[in-house]
Structures are given as C-alpha cells and as structure tokens.
Amino acid sequence: MNPYLVKKLERHEIAVNVPASKSILNRALMLSAFSGREIQLAAGPYAQDTRALIDCLLRLGVQVRPTEAGLSVCGKEIAREATLDVGSAGTVARFLTTMLAFRGGNYRFTASPQMTARPMDILAALEKAGVCFEYSGAEGHFPFRMRSAGISDSQMQLDTDTSTQYASGVLLAAAVGTAPLTLTLTGKRTFGSYIRMTVRMLQDFGARCERCEDALTVFPATNFPTQYCVESDVSAACYFYALSLLCGCRVTVYGVHRDSMQGDIRFLQLLEERGVVLSDGQDGLTADGSKVTSYPGFEIDMRDFSDQSLTLAALAPFAATPTVIRGIGHSRMQECDRVEAIRTNLTALGVPCETEKDGVRIFPAPIRPGCIKTFGDHRVAMAFSLIGLRTGGITIDDPDCCKKTFENFFTVLDGLNA
Numbered sequence: 214m215n216p217y218l219v220k221k222l223e224r225h226e227i228a229v230n231v232p233a234s235k236s237i238l239n240r241a242l243m244l245s246a247f248s249g250r251e252i253q254l255a256a257g258p259y260a261q262d263t264r265a266l267i268d269c270l271l272r273l274g275v276q277v278r279p280t281e282a283g284l285s286v287c288g289k290e291i292a293r294e295a296t297l298d299v300g301s302a303g304t305v306a307r308f309l310t311t312m313l314a315f316r317g318g319n320y321r322f323t324a325s326p327q328m329t330a331r332p333m334d335i336l337a338a339l340e341k342a343g344v345c346f347e348y349s350g351a352e353g354h355f356p357f358r359m360r361s362a363g364i365s366d367s368q369m370q371l372d373t374d375t376s377t378q379y380a381s382g383v384l385l386a387a388a389v390g391t392a393p394l395t396l397t398l399t400g401k402r403t404f405g406s407y408i409r410m411t412v413r414m415l416q417d418f419g420a421r422c423e424r425c426e427d428a429l430t431v432f433p434a435t436n437f438p439t440q441y442c443v444e445s446d447v448s449a450a451c452y453f454y455a456l457s458l459l460c461g462c463r464v465t466v467y468g469v470h471r472d473s474m475q476g477d478i479r480f481l482q483l484l485e486e487r488g489v490v491l492s493d494g495q496d497g498l499t500a501d502g503s504k505v506t507s508y509p510g511f512e513i514d515m516r517d518f519s520d521q522s523l524t525l526a527a528l529a530p531f532a533a534t535p536t537v538i539r540g541i542g543h544s545r546m547q548e549c550d551r552v553e554a555i556r557t558n559l560t561a562l563g564v565p566c567e568t569e570k571d572g573v574r575i576f577p578a579p580i581r582p583g584c585i586k587t588f589g590d591h592r593v594a595m596a597f598s599l600i601g602l603r604t605g606g607i608t609i610d611d612p613d614c615c616k617k618t619f620e621n622f623f624t625v626l627d628g629l630n631a
Contacts, residue, residue, distance in 0.1 A: 222603070232449060233258065249288060262618055298323045314361045319360050388434050408429075444473055448520050450498075452599060457484060458528060487509070529564075563578055
C-alpha cells in the first residue's frame with residue numbers, strides 16, 4: 214500500500230468491529246494445540262501474528278482449520294522436529310520456543326529481520342535449564358537451532374522488566390506439562406495485566422494456579438474445555454475509543470465489554486476521568502464524549518498497559534495542559550523504540566516533546582501537516598492516525614505494517630465518514 218492520507222473525521226457517531234484479541238487467541242491456540250484434544254475456538258478475524266502461529270502449528274502436525282465460528286484445533290501429537298518461522302510475532306517467538314523447549318525436540322527457528330533484531334532473554338533461561346541453542350547470527354537472537362531433551366525443572370526464576378511474555382510462555386508450558394512448576398518472578402511487573410491474563414486462561418483451560426507473593430505454582434491441566442470464546446481486541450478498540458475524547462463523538466466497538474480480561478481496558482478509565490461517558494450494552498461498549506469540550510493533560514505510569522502510551526501521546530497535543538507518561542522504558546525494545554517514535558513524530562508535527570529513559574513529556578501545541586514515520590510498527594501507525602482524524606493533513610508512511618494485528622485498519626478508517 215502507498216502512504217495513506219488520513220481524512221478528518223466528520224461524523225459524530227461511529228460503530229466499528231475490531232479483530233479478535235491477538236493476545237488471547239494466540240494463548241488459546243497454544244494451549245489447545247498442546248492439550249492433545251480437539252478444542253473449538255470462537256473468535257473474530259485475525260491477522261499476520263496469528264497466521265504465523267497457525268503456520269507453525271501446522272508444520273508441527275497440529276490440525277488447525279477455520280470454522281464458521283472461528284477455529285478448530287486438534288493437537289494429538291506434536292512433531293519432534295520441524296523448521297518454524299515466527300515472523301514478527303513476539304507471542305509466537307517467546308511462547309512457542311518455550312513450550313517446545315519444555316516438550317523436547319530438534320527445531321530450527323527463523324524470523325523476520327525486525328524480530329531478528331530483538332533480543333530474546335528467555336533463551337538464556339532455557340539454556341540454564343539444559344536446552345542447547347546454535348545461533349546463526351547474534352547470540353540470544355533469532356535465527357537458531359534448538360535441541361532439547363525436555364525440561365523437568367520444578368523451579369524457575371524470570372525477570373519481568375523487559376517483557377512479561379517470557380513468564381507467560383513458561384506458565385503456558387507448565388499448564389500442558391506433566392508435573393507442577395513454580396515460577397518466581399522478579400522486576401516491577403510481577404503480576405502485570407498480561408500475566409494475570411495468562412493465569413486466568415490457564416484456569417479456563419483446566420490448570421490450577423497458586424500464588425505466594427511473587428511465586429506462581431502451576432499444576433498441569435486435567436480437564437480441558439471443548440470450546441473457548443476469544444474476546445475482541447481491546448488494544449485495537451482503544452484507537453477508536455480515543456476518538457470520543459479527541460473528536461467529541463460517540464463510539465461503539467462491537468464485542469468489547471467492561472469486564473474484559475485485557476489490561477488495555479484501563480485506557481477507558483482515563484477517558485472516563487475526563488468526562489467521557491461509558492455504557493456497556495449487549496452488542497458492545499460505547500464511549501460518549503459529545504459533552505466534552507476540553508480536557509486536561511495526563512500524568513500517569515503506563516507500565517501495565519504500555520501499548521496505549523502511543524494512543525495517549527496522540528491525545529496529548531490537544532490537551533489543555535502538558536502530559537507526562539512514565540513506566541514505558543521497556544517499550545524501547547518492542548517493534549521499534551516507541552519512546553523515540555513518539556518524540557520523532559510529534560516533533561515533526563510541531564509538538565514540543567521531551568524524552569527520558571522511562572517516559573516522555575508532551576506539551577500542547579498546534580499541529581502542522583506532516584508524514585508519520587511508523588518504523589514498521591503497527592501501533593505507531595494506528596495511534597498517530599488519530600491526529601489526522603482530528604486535524605486532517607497527516608500521512609502514514611507505511612500503512613501495511615498494520616497487517617501485523619489489524620489487517621483492514623485503514624479500510625475501517627475509510628468507512629468512518631461513509
């Protein structure tokens with residue numbers, strides 16, 4: 214796709230569909246594939262990250278087929294040898310590597326250039342547990358060959374500061390293992406939103422979890438469900454909910470509800486605190502900002518829902534006072550350096566912005582037209598599209614990067630004024 218010019222939003226009431234939650238769907242696919250049973254997943258549309266996982270599962274001999282409601286998964290027997298391409302999907306890179314290391318086998322892993330550039334701290338922890346890696350490039354990075362006789366350790370320890378996905382991968386592996394495992398967590402996100410999501414899903418899939426301070430003990434699942442319903446993606450929904458405050462409109466996202474297990478639901482609380490009225494109906498949650506004429510800036514630690522720091526950064530220039538976002542230092546090591554992406558793009562649009570190691574300070578200012586550098590990061594593209602919906606005159610340099618999690622995002626934007 215060529216660069217995309219965002220058109221100013223003219224409507225005051227919108228309703229949209231978003232994909233299935235990638236975080237929930239990919240966890241559900243992992244648990245179903247390694248369950249040894251057939252499980253039906255009810256889920257909406259999915260994108261490249263989930264397609265990468267499905268491709269890997271098929272190469273492992275797992276039967277995954279589309280159904281009218283979503284996907285049918287049957288993992289009767291996992292191949293002990295395969296070549297697997299994780300693409301740019303962090304959940305696949307971390308979860309599948311860990312689960313196969315626990316199961317045992319001989320696997321060759323490849324990845325996209327973007328993923329190859331990202332360090333994988335979990336590999337050192339797996340090596341400590343006896344897994345052998347032969348790296349084709351930099352140590353601790355994709356691509357590599359992994360040889361494992363299986364992991365039978367009953368105790369492990371992991372740091373949560375860089376990524377909680379490392380911990381989630383171990384917890385998922387323990388849930389489909391053969392013996393209890395205690396995982397001790399260190400760092401500042403020892404029971405963050407994604408770890409809570411994982412624990413809840415382990416319980417939904419029949420595993421038992423016990424927590425003692427910063428240690429989680431997982432007892433393998435003995436009673437798997439035959440069906441599981443995957444929530445709509447709250448992370449994607451937040452881009453549209455943000456318009457309720459940014460453009461003073463009424464926004465409904467189908468399939469999203471306030472009791473979601475997804476951590477990004479906290480973003481709606483920020484909107485509510487600035488006058489947006491939330492109402493949860495049968496079809497989905499509605500955010501009504503039609504009575505909001507102005508709003509103060511934000512000062513918040515977003516450590517536990519950092520994906521929305523970019524969304525908040527897009528709201529900040531239009532606030533009445535400066536915005537300070539903290540707790541997002543770990544996002545410098547995601548698809549791109551997201552803190553630097555905020556600074557680069559806001560500065561280019563005429564918005565004063567100061568960065569720190571762990572956060573960013575943004576000062577309100579008039580927006581000048583410009584082109585957003587996405588750095589190949591889907592969340593940069595989607596979040597900064599919001600500014601264009603408010604002002605017009607904003608171009609997204611690489612709209613195709615959104616295919617990672619939301620394949621038709623810009624088609625949905627085209628339809629907002631229809």
